Every structure is written in C-alpha cells, then in structure tokens.
Amino acid sequence: MNKRIWVWGGAVLVVIILIGLLRPGKHSVPVTAPVKFSAGPITKFVHHLKRPLAELPAPPVAQPVGQPAMTNAASIYQEAFARLGALHKTANLERLGDPNLPPAVVAEFCEKLHPICDLLHQASTLTNCDWGLGKADFTTPFIPIVGSPTKVLVKTAFWSATHCHENDATAATDDIVSVLRLGQQVSKSDCGLLGYRVDMEVQEMVWAHVAANLDKFPGSDGERLMANFDDIAYDETFKRALEQDAGIWERSVAKLTALAPAAAEKALRDLSTIAGPLNQTDGIARLTQLADLERGLANVLTTGSEANYAVWLQRYHDLQATDPLVKALLPIDTMFAKAQAYEVNRSLMEAGLAVAVKGTAGLATYPDPSTGAPFTYRAVPGGFELQSNYQVNNQPLKIFFPQSATRK
Numbered sequence: 001m002n003k004r005i006w007v008w009g010g011a012v013l014v015v016i017i018l019i020g021l022l023r024p025g026k027h028s029v030p031v032t033a034p035v036k037f038s039a040g041p042i043t044k045f046v047h048h049l050k051r052p053l054a055e056l057p058a059p060p061v062a063q064p065v066g067q068p069a070m071t072n073a074a075s076i077y078q079e080a081f082a083r084l085g086a087l088h089k090t091a092n093l094e095r096l097g098d099p100n101l102p103p104a105v106v107a108e109f110c111e112k113l114h115p116i117c118d119l120l121h122q123a124s125t126l127t128n129c130d131w132g133l134g135k136a137d138f139t140t141p142f143i144p145i146v147g148s149p150t151k152v153l154v155k156t157a158f159w160s161a162t163h164c165h166e167n168d169a170t171a172a173t174d175d176i177v178s179v180l181r182l183g184q185q186v187s188k189s190d191c192g193l194l195g196y197r198v199d200m201e202v203q204e205m206v207w208a209h210v211a212a213n214l215d216k217f218p219g220s221d222g223e224r225l226m227a228n229f230d231d232i233a234y235d236e237t238f239k240r241a242l243e244q245d246a247g248i249w250e251r252s253v254a255k256l257t258a259l260a261p262a263a264a265e266k267a268l269r270d271l272s273t274i275a276g277p278l279n280q281t282d283g284i285a286r287l288t289q290l291a292d293l294e295r296g297l298a299n300v301l302t303t304g305s306e307a308n309y310a311v312w313l314q315r316y317h318d319l320q321a322t323d324p325l326v327k328a329l330l331p332i333d334t335m336f337a338k339a340q341a342y343e344v345n346r347s348l349m350e351a352g353l354a355v356a357v358k359g360t361a362g363l364a365t366y367p368d369p370s371t372g373a374p375f376t377y378r379a380v381p382g383g384f385e386l387q388s389n390y391q392v393n394n395q396p397l398k399i400f401f402p403q404s405a406t407r408k
Contacts, residue, residue, distance in 0.1 A: 073129035073185055080119040081149040084156060087112060093152075096159045110164035117160045120153065121174055124181035133190040138252040138287075139267060150186055154179055154202060158209060173221040176206055180228050187237050192245030196237055200342060203229075207349045214356050214383070214401045222357045229350050230366075238339075242298040249291035253284050275325040286325050293319065293330060343369045344390045344397050351375050351386055352401045 070076050087093065091112060095101060101109075123129075133140060161175035183202030189195045210217060210225060217225055256264045264280035272278045275286065293316060300309045313332070320327045347366050354362025355377065363374040363386075370390040378385045380400065387398035 071126060071128055073123040073126040074131045074189075076119050076123040076126070077129075077153070077182065077185070080116050080123070080153055083116050083119070084149070084152055087116070088152075096155070106163050110160065113156055113160055113164070116153075117157055117164075117175060117178070120157055120178040120182065123185070124178040129185040129188055131189040135251060136190050136248055137255050138248060138271070139255070140248075150182065150198060154182065154205070157182075158205070161209075162213075169216055169218060169221045172216060173224055176210070176225065177228050180206055180231075184231075184234075184237070187241065190244050190247070192248050193241045195244075196241035199237060203346070204342075207345065211349065211352060211399050211401055214352065215404050217353070217356070219357065222353045226350050226353045226357070229346060229353070234346075239298045239301045242294045242301075246291040246294040246298070249287045249294070253287050253291070256280055256284050256287070271325065274328045275323070286323060289319065289323070290326060290329060293326065297332075340370065340390060341392055341397060344388045345399070348375060348386050348388060348397065348399045352384075352399060355384065355386070356401065356403065 070079075091109070095105070096109065157175045157179045161172040165171035165175065179202060183199040186202075187196045187199035191198075207229075256267065259267060259280070261280045264283060265278070268278040268280075268283045271283070278286065293312075296312050296315075300312050316326070316330070316332055320332075347369050351363055351366035351374075354365055360377055363377060366375075367373055368375050368388045368390070370388060373389075376387040378387065383401050383403040385398055385400045387396050390397050
C-alpha cells in the first residue's frame with residue numbers, strides 16, 4: 001500500500017537544470033502551478049547560481065576503484081566525475097545528442113561509458129554519502145556537486161539506458177535507479193534547497209523518460225521503478241533541506257560575527273544584490289531571521305499541524321512584506337504550489353506503472369493525492385491516459401502512457 005502522506009507544503013521552486021539528452025519531450029509533466037497566496041516576482045534564488053563555473057574548483061578525484069573498496073558513495077561519484085571529465089577530453093561527448101549515430105559509434109560509446117555507469121551502480125548501493133560540505137556557509141561553492149558534473153553524469157546514464165540497453169529492461173532499469181539514487185544523494189549533500197531542487201528535477205526527468213518508454217519496463221522492472229518512486233526517503237527530503245538551509249545561514253552568521261565590519265560587508269555583497277546594502281549588523285539579523293523561519297517550517301512539517309502552520313505563515317507574510325531577502329530566498333507561495341503539482345505527478349507516474357504491470361486494478365494502490373480517489377483512466381489510441389482533479393494553469397494534470405497492444 002502507498003503510505004505516503006499528502007503534504008501540500010512539501011517542495012521547492014524547481015528550475016530546469018538538465019538539458020540536451022534529458023530535455024523533456026511531449027510526455028513531460030508540467031510543474032508550474034498558480035500561486036496560492038499573494039506573491040511578487042521571483043528573483044534569483046541564491047548567489048551561488050550567479051557565480052561563473054570557471055571560478056569554482058573541480059571536484060576532487062577519489063581513490064581509484066579497485067584499490068581498497070570505497071564505502072563513501074560521494075567518493076565514487078567523484079571518481080565518476082573525474083573519469084567522465086577525462087573522457088570528455090578524448091571523445092566528442094556532444095555527439096551523444098545525435099539521434100542518428102551509426103551503430104558502430106553507439107557501440108563504441110557504450111563501451112567507453114560502461115565503467116562510468118558501473119560506478120553509478122556501485123554508489124547507488126551505499127547508504128553513506130558524505131560530500132564534505134557539513135560546515136558549508138553562504139560562501140561555499142556548491143556548483144561542483146549540484147551543477148555541471150551531476151548534470152553530465154545524469155545525461156550519461158540516460159543515454160546508456162536508452163542506447164546501450166535497448167533490449168535489456170533490467171540493465172536499463174539499473175541505470176535509471178542509479179540516477180534516482182544520485183538525485184537523492186545530492187539532496188543529502190548539505191546544499192539545502194539547492195540540492196533538493198536538483199533531486200526533484202532528476203526525478204521529473206526520470207518520470208518523463210519512463211512515461212515515454214513504458215513498454216520497456218514490464219513486470220518486475222516496472223515494479224522496481226514503482227518502489228523507487230514510492231521510496232519513503234522522499235517524504236523527509238524537503239524538511240531535511242530546510243534544516244540544511246537553516247544550518248547554512250546559522251554558520252554564515254557565525255562567520256560574519258567573526259569578521260571585521262568591512263570584511264563582513266564585502267562577504268555580504270552577493271546577498272546585497274537581492275536585499276539592498278547590508279552591513280554586518282543587518283546581515284547577521286536578516287540571516288538569523290531566515291534560519292529561524294526555515295527551522296520553524298521544518299518543525300511545522302514534522303507536526304503536521306494546520307494551526308501551527310497558520311501561525312508560521314502569518315509571521316512569514318509579515319516578514320516577506322518588509323524583507324526582500326525572505327521573499328527571494330524562501331518563496332513559500334510558489335514552493336507550495338510546486339509541492340502540490342510535484343506530488344500529483346509522482347503519484348500519476350506510480351499509477352501509470354501500476355496499470356502497466358497489474359491493469360486498471362492497480363489504480364486503487366496509487367490514488368490522486370488531491371482527492372484520495374483513483375485517477376481517471378482513459379484508453380486512447382496508442383496507450384492510455386491518467387488524469388488528476390488537480391489543476392495547473394486551469395488545466396488538470398494528466399500523463400499519456402504509450403503502450404503496445406500486447407501490454408494492454
């Protein structure tokens with residue numbers, strides 16, 4: 001049974017970070033929902049996103065696989081980053097986006113990418129994943145983990161699943177599950193809401209891929225994907241991200257307190273582009289306030305109390321009206337709208353896989369989170385469509401699942 005609790009406030013602003021091979025096509029799921037409360041324009045989320053990648057250090061190279069076994073998944077991911085970077089220097093990886101590659105070239109790429117995907121599979125079996133960011137503050141460059149390396153690694157696994165395992169559903173499922181695990185591990189990286197957004201985006205790209213290729217995941221492979229989409233770990237990720245974010249701001253306050261006033265003002269330069277000029281005293285007060293807000297929301301999500309949430313929300317709106325930093329870095333109105341669409345879309349995907357594996361009887365296992373009733377099923381040419389009562393831009397969320405006659 002699906003035991004996930006429907007939380008209308010459990011997600012974060014989603015930005016498109018994966019492009020090229022992971023660009024969703026006509027089967028992608030929309031996530032832009034109407035704003036539930038009054039909210040102004042959304043500014044850039046956090047200053048890390050504005051730093052040029054060239055300024056940031058490359059991820060460290062881990063100990064080579066094969067010399068004592070690594071038990072930290074982050075070290076294995078870093079090894080995969082390094083190998084992929086080295087391969088990029090000798091092979092034209094941009095060609096992976098060409099849909100008309102000759103079979104011999106596809107085979108060559110598959111051989112070169114196989115060791116890297118093996119590292120992904122190895123890392124996905126480990127529970128320990130320490131990215132070394134436990135003491136991060138607002139000056140920490142997170143991009144080496146949540147930016148380009150992760151993006152390219154995800155592209156690689158998707159290409160492998162599609163082209164290297166076209167006739168091997170179990171191996172393709174292994175690649176996809178390893179991608180889901182990578183997203184989860186990034187969300188545990190102490191990058192706060194930034195890492196969580198990456199996790200959400202990875203999941204959404206997986207949903208789009210699976211929905212468009214439903215026939216490739218029959219029987220036990222489809223059930224394995226259902227189990228991974230329904231992983232209880234997803235229920236805690238948003239709360240954990242809020243707590244991580246609060247920790248980042250609290251460590252930032254400690255760092256600002258230890259600096260001389262002029263140095264503190266220089267450190268606050270990026271945040272000042274959002275909030276206006278910030279001196280040491282203002283920065284400490286504003287970041288302390290932001291940390292308190294995020295820890296407060298995490299506590300509300302733990303209790304599940306509507307009354308506590310109403311009190312918290314009133315305080316948030318009072319601060320949002322006067323503090324552009326709160327408005328920019330914690331856009332709750334948009335976050336909650338995204339949360340609703342995100343949870344509906346995840347349940348739509350689970351229900352679609354359940355229908356593919358068990359027939360329409362599977363709909364009862366994964367009901368519409370917005371109503372508690374089964375999604376509306378409709379047979380259409382070439383497959384079937386599932387529709388929710390929840391609306392985005394005045395249109396109900398729905399996903400088309402292509403399905404061959406032999407699977408119906």
